[in-house]
Amino acid sequence: MTASYIPYVPEQSLLLPPTLQEWLPQGHLAYFISDTVDALDLSAFHARYAKGGPRNQPFHPAMMVKVVVYGYATGVFSSRKLAR
Template sequence: MGTTFRPYSPDQELLLPPSLNEWLPEGHLAYFISDVVEELDLSAFYARYEGSGRRNSPFDPRMMLKVLIYAYATGVFSSRKIARKLEEDVALRVLAAGNDSGY
């Protein structure tokens, strides 16, 4: 009797977009960092954006802080490497919530 493999269709489109949160195990470092940053007082970061409205849709400081802390905690210090990881690393994609680096 021959071996029966599980179905494998790499070109199959997903019916619904997947939730990236489902791809990380419970208790992952990314969730811990996200929870900690959500508890911080970031009013000083947001204060710099008050006023004139001349800025062109900057990234949310909470997202930036989460991404930087996670990247540094996992040994990624270069901004270019962080930008690349935002496309490749599921944990960073979860923390960035769909925002990419623009590269």
């Protein structure tokens, strides 16, 4: 059985602004981090949830790694501040 994650679509439209590309300027650090994490092998994270089971749906590992790396790169280490 494959893992079932909470939907993660980074290209999805937002209420305000309509897309992330309109919100962030070209060359923003977030684009670099996104491209870098997309190139990583995250199979160890996926393997943890490959069996499925009764637990709640986790967030997609790529999204979570991007949030943590961006937070660390900008000097935000608190999980509560990252959540904001």
